[in-house]
Amino acid sequence: MLALFTSTxxxxxxxxxxxxxxxxxxxxxxxxxxxxxxxxxSLEEAKPETEVTVxxxxxxxxxxxxxxxxxxxxxxxxxxxxxEAFSFSLFGASHTLAFDGEGRVALPESLxxxxxxxxxxxxxxxxxxxxxxxxxxxxxxxxxxxxxTRERRASLALAGRxxxxxxxxxx
Numbered sequence: 001m002l003a004l005f006t007s008t009x010x011x012x013x014x015x016x017x018x019x020x021x022x023x024x025x026x027x028x029x030x031x032x033x034x035x036x037x038x039x040x041x042s043l044e045e046a047k048p049e050t051e052v053t054v055x056x057x058x059x060x061x062x063x064x065x066x067x068x069x070x071x072x073x074x075x076x077x078x079x080x081x082x083x084e085a086f087s088f089s090l091f092g093a094s095h096t097l098a099f100d101g102e103g104r105v106a107l108p109e110s111l112x113x114x115x116x117x118x119x120x121x122x123x124x125x126x127x128x129x130x131x132x133x134x135x136x137x138x139x140x141x142x143x144x145x146x147x148x149t150r151e152r153r154a155s156l157a158l159a160g161r162x163x164x165x166x167x168x169x170x171x
Contacts, residue, residue: 003028005061005125010135013119017112018104022123025130026103029062036098037105038066040090041114042131057137058111061129066094068128107132 009022021029021037029037042057061069069090076083097105107117115121116134124131124138133141 002128003031004127005130006127007125009123011121011123013107013112013117013121014104016106017109018100018106019121020102020104021099023103025123025125026099030099032062032064034063034096034098036096037062038094038096039105039107039111039132040094041111043089058107058115058117058132059129060123060132065128 005025005028007022007024009025011019011022013019025037029035037060039058039060042059044057044059073083073086073090076086095108095111097107099105112118115132116137117132118134120135122133122135122138124133
């Protein structure tokens, strides 16, 4: 069974820019061959159809997902602008952060500034990776995403199972 980053945690950032990574996130990342995480600016962007804005968020993952992303990039034409852009945006902007003895990492100032993070942040598990938000940005996007999830819940229908005649809107 695939272990996933799940749940939401709010943690304080100390004066040195260190934050305690949630214990379940640490355990999952450490089980993947590196006692730490990879973080990089989120590659998501504002999408008019969802009204979700994630500019400034930080994405993080363990070694397995980071290597998966590297493998996807390796499958691209080696001379394409897309490959160069993804390599630049993912590898050039990423930081490999080892856990200290207390399970903390020191987030780079540049990432914290871009995300608007000062003294508190929110870790949100997103399955194979997680996102780190400034609390107000998290609250705003969380409300929008919850609305979208309710509106589009039928799209989560399991393969092979018929959807209700009402398109999954239910009573």
